[in-house]
Amino acid sequence: xxxxxxxxxxxxxxxxxxxxxxxxxxxxxxxxxxxxxxxxxxxxxxxxxxxxxxxxxxxxxxxxxxxxxxxxxxxxxxxxxxxxxxxxxxxxxxxxxxxxxxxxxxxxxxxxxxxxxxxxxxxxxxxxxxxxxxxxxxxxxxxxxxxxxxxxxxxxxxxxxxxxxxxxxxxxxxxxxxxxxxxxxxxxxxxxxxxxxxxxxxxxxxxxxxxxxxx
Amino acid sequence: xxxxxxxxxxxxxxxxxxxxxxxxxxxxxxxxxxxxxxxxxxxxxxxxxxxxxxxxxxxxxxxxxxxxxxxxxxxxxxxxxxxxxxxxxxxxxxxxxxxxxxxxxxxxxxxxxxxxxxxxxxxxxxxxxxxxxxxxxxxxxxxxxxxxxxxxxxxxxxxxxxxxxxxxxxxxxxxxxxxxxxxxxxxxxxxxxxxxxxxxxxxxxxxxxxxxxxxxxxxxxxxxxxxxxxxxxxxxxxxxxxxxxxxxxxxxxxxxxxxxxxxxxxxxxxxxxxxxxxxxxxxxxxxxxxxxxxxxxxxxxxxxxxxxxxxxxxxxxxxxxxxxxxxxxxxxxxxxxxxxxxxxxxxxxxxxxxxxxxxxxxxxxxxxxxxxxxxxxxxxxxxxxxxxxxxxxxxxxxxxxxxxxxx
Numbered sequence: 001x002x003x004x005x006x007x008x009x010x011x012x013x014x015x016x017x018x019x020x021x022x023x024x025x026x027x028x029x030x031x032x033x034x035x036x037x038x039x040x041x042x043x044x045x046x047x048x049x050x051x052x053x054x055x056x057x058x059x060x061x062x063x064x065x066x067x068x069x070x071x072x073x074x075x076x077x078x079x080x081x082x083x084x085x086x087x088x089x090x091x092x093x094x095x096x097x098x099x100x101x102x103x104x105x106x107x108x109x110x111x112x113x114x115x116x117x118x119x120x121x122x123x124x125x126x127x128x129x130x131x132x133x134x135x136x137x138x139x140x141x142x143x144x145x146x147x148x149x150x151x152x153x154x155x156x157x158x159x160x161x162x163x164x165x166x167x168x169x170x171x172x173x174x175x176x177x178x179x180x181x182x183x184x185x186x187x188x189x190x191x192x193x194x195x196x197x198x199x200x201x202x203x204x205x206x207x208x209x210x211x212x213x214x215x
Numbered sequence: 216x217x218x219x220x221x222x223x224x225x226x227x228x229x230x231x232x233x234x235x236x237x238x239x240x241x242x243x244x245x246x247x248x249x250x251x252x253x254x255x256x257x258x259x260x261x262x263x264x265x266x267x268x269x270x271x272x273x274x275x276x277x278x279x280x281x282x283x284x285x286x287x288x289x290x291x292x293x294x295x296x297x298x299x300x301x302x303x304x305x306x307x308x309x310x311x312x313x314x315x316x317x318x319x320x321x322x323x324x325x326x327x328x329x330x331x332x333x334x335x336x337x338x339x340x341x342x343x344x345x346x347x348x349x350x351x352x353x354x355x356x357x358x359x360x361x362x363x364x365x366x367x368x369x370x371x372x373x374x375x376x377x378x379x380x381x382x383x384x385x386x387x388x389x390x391x392x393x394x395x396x397x398x399x400x401x402x403x404x405x406x407x408x409x410x411x412x413x414x415x416x417x418x419x420x421x422x423x424x425x426x427x428x429x430x431x432x433x434x435x436x437x438x439x440x441x442x443x444x445x446x447x448x449x450x451x452x453x454x455x456x457x458x459x460x461x462x463x464x465x466x467x468x469x470x471x472x473x474x475x476x477x478x479x480x481x482x483x484x485x486x487x488x489x490x491x492x493x494x495x496x497x498x499x500x501x502x503x504x505x506x507x508x509x510x511x512x513x514x515x516x517x518x519x520x521x522x523x524x525x526x527x528x529x530x531x532x533x534x535x536x537x538x539x540x541x542x543x544x545x546x547x548x549x550x551x552x553x554x555x556x557x558x559x560x561x562x563x564x565x566x567x568x569x570x571x572x573x574x575x576x577x578x579x580x581x582x583x584x585x586x587x588x589x590x591x592x593x594x595x596x597x598x599x600x601x602x603x604x605x606x607x608x609x610x611x612x613x614x615x616x617x618x619x620x621x622x
Contacts, residue, residue: 009620010233010236012233012237012603012607013607014397014604014607014608014611015397015398015604016395016396016397016398017383017386017389017396017397017398018389018396019389019390019391019392019396021389036617038617049594064553068554116361116387116545117544117549118387120386120387120389122386122398123617124617125607125611125616125617125618125619126617126618126619127607127610127619127620127621128618128619128620128621129233129236129237129240129621130236130621130622131236132236147228147229148229149229149230149232149233151233163618
């Protein structure tokens, strides 16, 4: 069992405008194929941060635009229901979206949105900052998790798979390292995209309470 | 004086802790803001609030103001109109004079900071100084750039592209530029008179003063008397709804008394509301922030039926009070409202009337929209978020790369 403390980080993003926009599905498809990975990350995760108080989470930006601006509910639903948890990197998410758009019936693809409602491609610069305190055991971990800014989930839950190529999240890796294997597995099995970020916090805290052996 | 820690009660301790953690990485760097006026206007207002808060976070920040004469500001006002799509004729000597005044300011301003943050077009040519002194330079555009006049835009772009980075307030304002473009939306200050919590007695005193009946629904639009805010359309909406629901309408706003169009709109609004005691047309003088706050807090539903809008921060102010808002889907308003999640976006008088009737009839749905709207503003449009993104912007100029990890 290791005694390495868990170091929390916070993630903040600086939104970048790419100066590229789409007025219809063809242009959206072209943009999705060419924008940087950070843009795919931004458009599939921005809603989580900006609307994390909503239940359920609204879909990603692409789905929202297709459904609510272009009024193509079926295609919008297909993009919204991509199971992001199953992907290990952003390139695969991009490929999945491209695949859906390329294989869907295209008769409405050339219909333009109303002026002023174009899809604006964006990206982000990501910053990670070390949090002021570390957890040396599960009790301290739980105490920090109760109050830390929700941006820590982007470093520890969403980020490890998509941005660092890890197979499991950082919390589970640490739980495993301190001998909390069941807890590690339970947290690993959470689909964070089906929860609000506060819901995610509560879910992990409850799992620690039930499966953590520190008590 | 407001302290950064005073915001803990509003946004939570961890949000403010996050600001201190980011600010720590800016220690040793100096930030210089430059604009063209110390008082009046949105830029001066936000700088006067943000800079003291940055200083409290120990981010060394300064604010300088360029000097110009009447002729210079007449030209910059014309630039402003032309950038908003109003056709204005310029002579070469206008551009030359604009450059000359910028250059005269070289000697008066001490450029001894690490980052020079220039706001709006007036001081844009100060970037000429970069060749001589280096530093990192950012240009922030606070105005709507969706439909600018080409000759002014071409003139400005020559300067914009000499900066290290540009900042725009909405995605639609982005340009095809050779330099990075950052999105930083404007913000509201929850501790200002316009937005802070008010005692119920104050709200009652103000609604009594304006003869409003708080036992019946109050629908309001608080906005300048301007055709683009469509106050006459709002009266039509009210008349359609009034047939079914016994509500009152408040149309309150200011406007310069020397603005002939504003006065004309006000007269037309008064004529359209003639003989209906439940329509309250209120002309508010400057410094009516507490009145605006109270009227919003007393409202059952708030409208912002704009036909064209810049960012439309009045929507953020209304949402911040937890009120259900129905607003025109123009300018920056769709950034603040996601239709049927955090408010209602409409395009027509009939559509606005339909949703207004629905919200007045279904208070639970209205309450949910208001709650989501308030949360959305809390997460995305408060001054604390503005400060955080400003600090990230400064760090992005000091550290290369798309991913920056402060171990």
